[in-house]
Amino acid sequence: MHDYSRRNAPPAASKHWRVLRDGRVRRRRRRVWAFVLPLVAVLLGFWLIDPWLNGWTRQPVEARERAVQALEEARDANADRWAPDSLRLAEQALRTGMSAERVQATRLLFWRDFRRVEDHYLSAAELARRAAIASVLHRDDARFSASSVIALAERVIKGAETAAGEMPFPRKERMLLQHARTLAEEAAVLFASTEYPHAGELAQRAAVEAEQACRGVLPLAERFINRHQLDLWQRWINETINWSRDHRNSAVIVYKEKNLVQLYHCGRPVRSYAADMGRNSLYAKQHSGDAATPEGRYKVVSKKDRGNSKYHKALLLDYPNAEDRARFREAQRRGEISRYAHLGGLIEIHGEGGRGQDWTLGCVALSNADMNDLFSRVQVGLPVTIVGGDGRDGTFSNLARSLMTRDFSRGE
Numbered sequence: 001m002h003d004y005s006r007r008n009a010p011p012a013a014s015k016h017w018r019v020l021r022d023g024r025v026r027r028r029r030r031r032v033w034a035f036v037l038p039l040v041a042v043l044l045g046f047w048l049i050d051p052w053l054n055g056w057t058r059q060p061v062e063a064r065e066r067a068v069q070a071l072e073e074a075r076d077a078n079a080d081r082w083a084p085d086s087l088r089l090a091e092q093a094l095r096t097g098m099s100a101e102r103v104q105a106t107r108l109l110f111w112r113d114f115r116r117v118e119d120h121y122l123s124a125a126e127l128a129r130r131a132a133i134a135s136v137l138h139r140d141d142a143r144f145s146a147s148s149v150i151a152l153a154e155r156v157i158k159g160a161e162t163a164a165g166e167m168p169f170p171r172k173e174r175m176l177l178q179h180a181r182t183l184a185e186e187a188a189v190l191f192a193s194t195e196y197p198h199a200g201e202l203a204q205r206a207a208v209e210a211e212q213a214c215r216g217v218l219p220l221a222e223r224f225i226n227r228h229q230l231d232l233w234q235r236w237i238n239e240t241i242n243w244s245r246d247h248r249n250s251a252v253i254v255y256k257e258k259n260l261v262q263l264y265h266c267g268r269p270v271r272s273y274a275a276d277m278g279r280n281s282l283y284a285k286q287h288s289g290d291a292a293t294p295e296g297r298y299k300v301v302s303k304k305d306r307g308n309s310k311y312h313k314a315l316l317l318d319y320p321n322a323e324d325r326a327r328f329r330e331a332q333r334r335g336e337i338s339r340y341a342h343l344g345g346l347i348e349i350h351g352e353g354g355r356g357q358d359w360t361l362g363c364v365a366l367s368n369a370d371m372n373d374l375f376s377r378v379q380v381g382l383p384v385t386i387v388g389g390d391g392r393d394g395t396f397s398n399l400a401r402s403l404m405t406r407d408f409s410r411g412e
Helices: 011-052 061-076 083-104 115-166 171-194 198-221 226-248 322-333 368-377 395-404
Strands: 249-256 260-265 268-274 296-305 316-317 348-350 381-387
Touching: 061 083, 061 115, 083 115, 115 171, 115 198, 115 395, 171 198, 198 395, 226 249, 226 260, 226 296, 249 348, 260 368, 268 368, 296 322, 316 368, 348 368
Parallel strands: 249 381
Antiparallel strands: 249 260, 260 268, 296 316, 296 381, 316 348
16 A cells, blocks of 8 residues: 555645654664664774783793793704704894884884784794704714714724734835824814814824825735746745755845745755844835845855954845846836935845844844854855745735735724
8 A cells, every 4th residue: 555645745744754754763873873882892992902811912021031041052052063054043033033022012002912023932942942953963963973984094094003013114104104193193182072073074084094005005015926026036046946956055045025034055944044124125125225125146255253243243245236236227227216326235144133123224134143053054155045025924925915905994
């Protein structure tokens, strides 16, 4: 149905109706605002006090203290040395947090928000904890690595020193081995001072130099097992023994690497004497002053009794002979020996030996008792053959074979 009364109502009634309607609208609006305004006030108040209720406006003192303490513990663990990158990240997080905290502290109470600040502090504490753990792990790894290298160096040096005890090292190799020992001792001191990386580096150098010292000796020792050289020495030995047998007389053979003097009579060995050689007995004599015992076939040219020899008694040999001079001139021609060098002389078999080490300037030294015995059995003109060895059971030949297969890392 349609309300025709309003449409057809007179103007006065229509105006009255509009007034009533507007009044109802205003009353409805007042009721809405009466509800909305308190609600907005409540929400606004809640929004303002919620950060306070949740503690967001309170400075995170405890979190900051935890971060600072964690950083101190990381520094105590030497993280600045063993885990510097991790420590740097933790310090940066702490600085960022402290800077943000100062900014928030300047704001009004209800406008402060320290949540991000606390996150920075928690992150700094965690990063510091990780830095401390990484520092311990890296330090332990470095210590283990350094201790392993130091142990290896000790084994290598021990093996090299064992080799040096079995044969006279040349000066260069001897100095190299001594330097290796010095490096190893410095590495041990650094290790005790927790300087593990540097200690490991020095120990590695020590191991390398000790092995180089032995490897440097190997070419010198190899001639004592060289087939061509052994054939030459064996020919000299056989010729000397045959001469003794054919002439039914005495002859002397000197084995340098065995430190042995052997007396033959009628082609048969009758006496053996322990002997000291030149202190550079590893070498064949090349020139005067090299402290090496010569190798070759010689003869006794003079017998010096007591009072005529510096070393008790002596048998003077005819060194240098024609073969020595020929070898000397050829070595000079090849540039192996200085053109100002000299061959030298006065090579003897004499007394005052029996010291158990090679010490002479090139002579062969026997104990006085052995020299007396040999002196009484040898006459001027008899042959004296000096060889490096015969390739069997000699100091240098055995060592050469050992050096070829020796594992220096095991100290063998």
